[in-house]
Amino acid sequence: MSSRHRKWIVGAALVLCAGAAVGADLTGAEAAKARIAHMKALGGAAKALGDQLKSGAPDPAVVKAEAAKIDAAAKALPTWFPAGSGPSSGAKTHALPLIWSDPSGFAAKQRALALAAGKLDAAASAGDMATIGPAMQAVGGACKGCHETYKAKERS
Amino acid sequence: MRDAARTPWVEARVWDLPTRAVHWLIAVLVPFSWWSAHSDHLPWHRLSGYTILGLLIFRLFWGVWGSPTARFSNFLRGPAAVRAYLAGRAGPVIGHNPLGGWSIAAMLAMLAAQLSLGLFSVDEDGLEAGPLARLVSFDTGRAIAKIHHLGFWVLLSLIGLHLAAIAFHALRRRDLVTPMITGRAVVAPGGQPPLFVPRWRVLPAAVAAGAIAWFIAHGLRV
Numbered sequence A: 001m002s003s004r005h006r007k008w009i010v011g012a013a014l015v016l017c018a019g020a021a022v023g024a025d026l027t028g029a030e031a032a033k034a035r036i037a038h039m040k041a042l043g044g045a046a047k048a049l050g051d052q053l054k055s056g057a058p059d060p061a062v063v064k065a066e067a068a069k070i071d072a073a074a075k076a077l078p079t080w081f082p083a084g085s086g087p088s089s090g091a092k093t094h095a096l097p098l099i100w101s102d103p104s105g106f107a108a109k110q111r112a113l114a115l116a117a118g119k120l121d122a123a124a125s126a127g128d129m130a131t132i133g134p135a136m137q138a139v140g141g142a143c144k145g146c147h148e149t150y151k152a153k154e155r156s
Numbered sequence B: 001m002r003d004a005a006r007t008p009w010v011e012a013r014v015w016d017l018p019t020r021a022v023h024w025l026i027a028v029l030v031p032f033s034w035w036s037a038h039s040d041h042l043p044w045h046r047l048s049g050y051t052i053l054g055l056l057i058f059r060l061f062w063g064v065w066g067s068p069t070a071r072f073s074n075f076l077r078g079p080a081a082v083r084a085y086l087a088g089r090a091g092p093v094i095g096h097n098p099l100g101g102w103s104i105a106a107m108l109a110m111l112a113a114q115l116s117l118g119l120f121s122v123d124e125d126g127l128e129a130g131p132l133a134r135l136v137s138f139d140t141g142r143a144i145a146k147i148h149h150l151g152f153w154v155l156l157s158l159i160g161l162h163l164a165a166i167a168f169h170a171l172r173r174r175d176l177v178t179p180m181i182t183g184r185a186v187v188a189p190g191g192q193p194p195l196f197v198p199r200w201r202v203l204p205a206a207v208a209a210g211a212i213a214w215f216i217a218h219g220l221r222v
Helices: A003-023 A028-054 A060-080 A103-125 A129-150 B017-038 B042-065 B079-086 B098-120 B138-171 B177-182 B199-217
Strands: B010-013 B184-187
Touching: A028 A060, A028 A129, A028 B138, A060 A103, A060 A129, A103 A129, B017 B042, B017 B138, B017 B177, B017 B199, B042 B098, B042 B199, B079 B098, B098 B138, B177 B184
Parallel strands: none
Antiparallel strands: B010 B184
């Protein structure tokens, strides 16, 4: 192979790589930012549901809508942690590298959340206000159960 | 030659019981609040905050309706009085000195700020929240929680100054701790020993403070 041919091949490979990068879903840092936005929305839904339950007269429609949001987020959560979206991406994330070095342990936490969120959604859909409180506590326990191992402690 | 032992220093009642009780309860509950937040015992943290809220409201009442040494009008003095005290030109003081009075005011104000911020704070998961957090968004509640966290260090700094002042006076053989426990201090002659207000005043002040704190703790709902 002549050196001229080699240059062409290298050049073509570089163009292909660049194209692949542009066409890729998200960079690691972008994925981290998207995850933070998802988590904030999840926290917002948890707060909105909590506000309802603490009000003493919860609005079943709001409870149902927020529980559905939590359930959908819990089911989508496994897609929020693509490889390369940890602290090494340069994004300001509290996600610990352990998430990617201990995938089975992390997956177990995700399953626990999905299970709890499913029960919460079922209770809210049925309008069963007596079981929503404990179901919400179980969801909170799943959040904390994962965060204590796989999330860096926030400063506040 | 003057005989120091003959100097007619007198023992006087300086701090009334409500003032001392509020002081020591806050002194215990502030570290407890820090610990309960730090160790994720949020229900205890809230309860501690509500108790401090009640004590603070009571102390504000007592600052206008309590015994002379507890009253703001007696210990919050102008800059001239503070300068005179710092220059050693002030006469004997019973109760807070002109500088110490402002230290108390700063600590009470910072405590009020911390309590107010805590009422609106939300934790990272949206699960734990102050009783007024329903009035703010998740993001606002998180921002307030972060200020609440930073505010603790401001409060701690003020408490540090308070302890440093106590240590400073202790080095000069002036014990400020025992009077805050027993209520009695040996004071220089010439000062007018304060007359305490009648004990029954505690009851309406405590009931009103408790009711207001309860109402706030219940998210302004009965």
